[in-house]
Amino acid sequence: MTVTLRDQVAIVGIGQTGFGKGLDDSELSLGCQAIVAALADCGIAPGEVDGLASFTMELNREVDVARNVGLGDITYFSQVGYGGGAGCGTVLQAAMAVATGQCRVAVAWRARKRAAKASRPWAQVPPRLSDHWQWSRPFGLLRPVDEVAMLARRYFHEYGGTRDHLANVALAFRKHANRNPAATMHDKPLTREQYMDARWISEPLCLFDNCLETDGALAVVLVGADRAVDLAQRPVFVHSGAQGLPRQHQTMINYFNDDPLEGPSWAAARQLWRGAEFGPADVKVAQIYDAFSPLVPLSLEGYGFCGRGEGGPFTDGGALEWPDGRLPTNTSGGGMSEAYVHGFNLVLEGVRQLRGTSTSQVADADTCLVTSGEGVPTSALLMRN
């Protein structure tokens, strides 16, 4: 027997806190506020929630969330690993739990206070390394940006990609953020000249190739399709979902296999499209994980919007920009210009597009791809309305 996910479960509620640096509220308070907002959005009482999913890096434990928000008996709870690769996976696992009857009302969430420099994992001096970081960190490859820059340089070398391609990504997302009052970069336009003149962080990547470490929390509520149609908001159905951990992959320092430039997106995509009734050409709008700009061309290739090495040129001619681009992408500003909350804000923007409520609304959007991090064991969702 095979149970398919296809449109059986819907995202019916979304909620988020404000985004910022140094927010006063605790991470636990922020997480609970986002969950309460998502429940209010769909009109479901906290006591009805019986499923929870979040990240292994989430510091708020299920017991504390449930005791604060006043949740009922929780019969399904799970966590997904690998940081920015987890976001879509939490929603997928929540949807699978609803589809198989393990719970009836599931919440997936992420709360994070990472804006303070001292809170960043790479800024802690570790004891002697006994894990896989011993093969990279002693040489000064310390931060995620350094690890991705290594792949970006190789990508440029193999395919002729350029900084102009990465600027296309940064500028498109900034334009979308400039239209989104909730975005931390709402009031800050960005020009190609500013991009090209920006200080280096890890050559060949500059300041504007990086996401914005942000404090904030977001949550979604999922229920079965039969109930979803009776709730307050237009339901957004989970059409297909996938996780991806390809053979011989190493998280972040994926240099130790035959083809490091074919990352987890390819593995997730094969499963994602197997479960779908439509293909990449039918996707009207995309939310692609963008902790660093090079992950966008790589993901465009991985999910089949173009061939190997074509992800850079794909971004030319405003292809990622609302309203006229061939694939408007990260229409709320994404991790690089709205907020970086481990990619969970991309899930909520996907929902808004299919409700028709984005600040950069794609006309007639009826399908949306949302992805989590390329370069780490990852996950993705296809949504439809």
Added chain:
Amino acid sequence: METGFVLPDLDGEDTAEFWAGCQRGELLVQACDACRRWRFPPRPMCPDCQSVASHWVPTSGRATVWSFVVPHPPLLPAYADLAPYNVIVVALDEDPTIRMVGNLVTSADGPINEIDPATIRIAEPVRVAFATVEDVTLPRWVRAGPQ
């Protein structure tokens, strides 16, 4: 002397022999006893034949640059003091799918910020050079060049 560098545990179950090899001036790679395939980083099981028996083989220490980056601050203090410096990934001559992270230097114990990054080229030949940092010997790389 504490340098502030991030350094490996020299006593790891699967990794101690690699670091011990560096201290003897040998760049070792783990090889499967059963199917003879090389693997790096070291680990207990061969992913090709599932054997848990392995041995160490010395390599020529010759490689080519596969990619490189030049980190700028913010960085941990010991590294910020040297920035901008280079970090390279090399592909070993004997098996280019065996890659290692390192630094390009002008001599074994030379600083990692001595070479002008604008002169580094992907595919340029390098050879291993062993640098001492506290009680650790790290494999770094010097230009093989015409000799």
